[in-house]
Amino acid sequence: MKRFPQMLALTAAVLSLVCAVPLNRITAAEPERPVPLIFDTDIGNDVDDVLALGMIHALEARGDCKLLAVTITKDNPLAASFTDAVNTFYGKGDVPIGVCQSGVTPQPGKFNVLAEKKDNGELRYPHDLTDPKQAPSAVTVLRKALAGAKDHSVVIAQVGFSTNLANLLKSPADDISSLTGEQLVKQKVKLLSVMAGAFEKIPRKGMMVDHREYNVVKDIPAAQKLAQDWPTPIVWSGFEIGLSVPYPHESILEDYNYVDHHPLAEAYILYIPPPHDRPTWDLTSVLYGVFPHRGYFDLSDAGTVTVEKDGLTTFEKTADGKHRYLKLNDVQRARLIEALVQLSSQPPQK
Numbered sequence: 001m002k003r004f005p006q007m008l009a010l011t012a013a014v015l016s017l018v019c020a021v022p023l024n025r026i027t028a029a030e031p032e033r034p035v036p037l038i039f040d041t042d043i044g045n046d047v048d049d050v051l052a053l054g055m056i057h058a059l060e061a062r063g064d065c066k067l068l069a070v071t072i073t074k075d076n077p078l079a080a081s082f083t084d085a086v087n088t089f090y091g092k093g094d095v096p097i098g099v100c101q102s103g104v105t106p107q108p109g110k111f112n113v114l115a116e117k118k119d120n121g122e123l124r125y126p127h128d129l130t131d132p133k134q135a136p137s138a139v140t141v142l143r144k145a146l147a148g149a150k151d152h153s154v155v156i157a158q159v160g161f162s163t164n165l166a167n168l169l170k171s172p173a174d175d176i177s178s179l180t181g182e183q184l185v186k187q188k189v190k191l192l193s194v195m196a197g198a199f200e201k202i203p204r205k206g207m208m209v210d211h212r213e214y215n216v217v218k219d220i221p222a223a224q225k226l227a228q229d230w231p232t233p234i235v236w237s238g239f240e241i242g243l244s245v246p247y248p249h250e251s252i253l254e255d256y257n258y259v260d261h262h263p264l265a266e267a268y269i270l271y272i273p274p275p276h277d278r279p280t281w282d283l284t285s286v287l288y289g290v291f292p293h294r295g296y297f298d299l300s301d302a303g304t305v306t307v308e309k310d311g312l313t314t315f316e317k318t319a320d321g322k323h324r325y326l327k328l329n330d331v332q333r334a335r336l337i338e339a340l341v342q343l344s345s346q347p348p349q350k
């Protein structure tokens with residue numbers, strides 16, 4: 001908390017620098033708003049997914065995006081219940097939620113149990129998806145969301161494993177759409193913004209080493225399928241990006257007290273309590289997906305990401321490549337932290 005005056009000073013310093021951000025940082029055209037967004041998450045394995053989901057609701061309240069669906073790659077039923085509880089907290093309890101049966105990370109995790117938390121016999125975080133076995137499959141939810149969207153409009157933020165999106169690519173035509181999964185993606189999706197892989201070496205025990213990133217290694221065949229066959233542009237937020245942008249824990253202690261119980265702050269505290277500053281991996285993919293044109297990040301050259309069989313991600317620059325990865329400088333990093341804090345802690349609309 002002592003850091004807060006310093007943060008204000010930092011904000012002022014950043015504002016003066018922002019005015020000096022050259023126009024060539026602006027790397028994409030302004031998207032039509034609201035951006036139709038699908039959030040594909042392994043919510044429950046780390047808390048950045050939860051902050052990212054809160055941020056999406058803030059962006060929706062501001063008219064910047066519309067959350068079409070949430071699909072889940074953590075194979076534990078509480079992940080869907082907790083997601084529904086967070087959505088309901090933000091007034092969006094009807095957002096479709098799809099689940100998978102993959103056997104990947106079946107543990108409940110540290111904070112999804114909040115879905116079942118009761119105070120005086122009442123759910124602390126009310127929601128109606130109390131029996132997630134009733135939830136439809138992620139592929140069904142994805143196909144419905146895409147089939148109902150305008151062509152080349154949808155942004156997907158994938159911040160967990162590639163299980164659902166790989167299964168979507170393999171899905172045949174059905175009652176929902178006469179298009180195969182791959183055709184649907186090609187026709188409806190504009191951008192896949194994914195938190196996965198690593199495109200720099202990562203410091204470990206005083207050395208810089210190759211990093212086999214969690215979202216990739218937990219389902220390597222799916223990540224390989226995604227990197228090889230996904231037909232639209234993909235922008236990758238590598239492990240190094242979120243790692244270099246820690247969420248200031250002071251915000252957890254101070255910015256969420258507008259209600260007695262806040263699902264984001266309580267999840268954060270159950271995961272690793274303050275004074276831990278958690279990296280913002282998944283938040284970066286959401287922000288890039290909705291604000292690709294505002295210079296929060298730079299992009300690599302175009303190229304192709306390959307997922308090796310041990311889970312290592314490699315990037316090769318190619319003129320016609322569909323992949324780019326995010327890059328950050330110190331000025332952008334300071335802007336980014338402020339944007340992520342302010343958006344994830346924005347109160348729900350009344």
Ligand SMILES: [Ca+2]
Nearest residue numbers: 084093128129
């Ligand atoms: Ca619901």
Ligand SMILES: [Ca+2]
Nearest residue numbers: 042049159160
């Ligand atoms: Ca995640």
